[in-house]
Amino acid sequence: MEGRRLLKILEKLDPGIILFDDNLSVKYINRVILLTFSEFSKEELFTSDIMGLHDVKAQNKIKAMLRLMKDSSRPVPFSFKRISAHNKDHYLFIKLIPLLSNNNDENLNCMLVYDITPYITNQEQTFIKIPVTLGKEIYLIDPVEILYIKAENVYSKIYTIDGEYLCDFSLLFLEERLPTEYFYRIHRSYIINLTKIEKVIKDGQSYLLQLQGCDVSLPISRSKVADFSKKIGLK
Incomplete structure (x- = not known):
C-alpha cells in the first residue's frame, strides 16, 4: 500500500496555515494558502469564513472535525477534502489544531492544509492516485x-x-x-x-x-x- 508514501508526501510539503476564531472568521494566513488558492484574491480569503470555500458535504465534515477539536481528550485525525472553484479541483489533507493564548481573550484555531493535487492528478485532472x-x-x-x-x-x-x-x-x-x-x-x-x-x-x-x-x-x-x-x- 501507499500509506508510507503518503506520509512522505506530507513531510516534504510546506503546509498552508489558516488561523481562525470560533466564529470561523479567518484572521491570519500564510503565503502557501495564497499560492494554493491563487484563483482567489487575498481579500476574498479574508472576507469569507473558512466554510466559504467548501460545498455542503465538506462543510458538515469540517463541523464534525471542529467538534472533535474542542474535545481535548480525543485526537483529531487528518481529513481529506476536495474543493472545486473556478473549474479547478483542489485535493487537500487538513488537520485542525486548537490554540491557547496567554490571557484567553481571543479563541484562535489553526488549520493545516496540505495540497496533494499534483501528486494524485495529471494536467487533465485524471487520477494517477x-x-x-x-x-x-x-x-x-x-x-x-x-x-x-x-x-x-x-x-x-x-x-x-x-x-x-x-x-x-x-x-x-x-x-x-x-x-x-x-x-x-x-x-x-x-x-x-x-x-x-x-x-x-x-x-x-x-x-x-x-x-x-x-x-x-x-x-x-x-x-x-x-x-x-x-x-x-x-x-
Missing part, C-alpha cells in the same frame, strides 16, 4: 491495483486484491476522472478495470463478468452489453 480510507488510515491507491468500484450511496467502495476501501467520491465523479482506456462503467453500480477481466459469462439474457483474483460475478447492464462487447473486441 486515488485517496481512500481503511478504518482511520488514509492511503493512496494506484488505479492499476483496482479490480472494480462499487457505488455506496454518495460514496464508493474500491476493491483490490488486498481488500476493500472507502472512497469519498461518487461513482460518477470517479468515472469522469479515471482513464477511459482502462476503466468502464458496466452498470449503474459498478466500474471495472478492463485489464482485470478474466471471463465473460452469458447466463440467459444476462451477462456477468469474472475478474482476476475476485470471487464476485458482476452484472453488465443490458443497455451496456453492445458497447461493452465492442470495447473489449467481442464485436
Whole structure:
C-alpha cells in the first residue's frame, strides 16, 4: 500500500496555515494558502469564513472535525477534502489544531492544509492516485491495483486484491476522472478495470463478468452489453 508514501508526501510539503476564531472568521494566513488558492484574491480569503470555500458535504465534515477539536481528550485525525472553484479541483489533507493564548481573550484555531493535487492528478485532472480510507488510515491507491468500484450511496467502495476501501467520491465523479482506456462503467453500480477481466459469462439474457483474483460475478447492464462487447473486441 501507499500509506508510507503518503506520509512522505506530507513531510516534504510546506503546509498552508489558516488561523481562525470560533466564529470561523479567518484572521491570519500564510503565503502557501495564497499560492494554493491563487484563483482567489487575498481579500476574498479574508472576507469569507473558512466554510466559504467548501460545498455542503465538506462543510458538515469540517463541523464534525471542529467538534472533535474542542474535545481535548480525543485526537483529531487528518481529513481529506476536495474543493472545486473556478473549474479547478483542489485535493487537500487538513488537520485542525486548537490554540491557547496567554490571557484567553481571543479563541484562535489553526488549520493545516496540505495540497496533494499534483501528486494524485495529471494536467487533465485524471487520477494517477486515488485517496481512500481503511478504518482511520488514509492511503493512496494506484488505479492499476483496482479490480472494480462499487457505488455506496454518495460514496464508493474500491476493491483490490488486498481488500476493500472507502472512497469519498461518487461513482460518477470517479468515472469522469479515471482513464477511459482502462476503466468502464458496466452498470449503474459498478466500474471495472478492463485489464482485470478474466471471463465473460452469458447466463440467459444476462451477462456477468469474472475478474482476476475476485470471487464476485458482476452484472453488465443490458443497455451496456453492445458497447461493452465492442470495447473489449467481442464485436
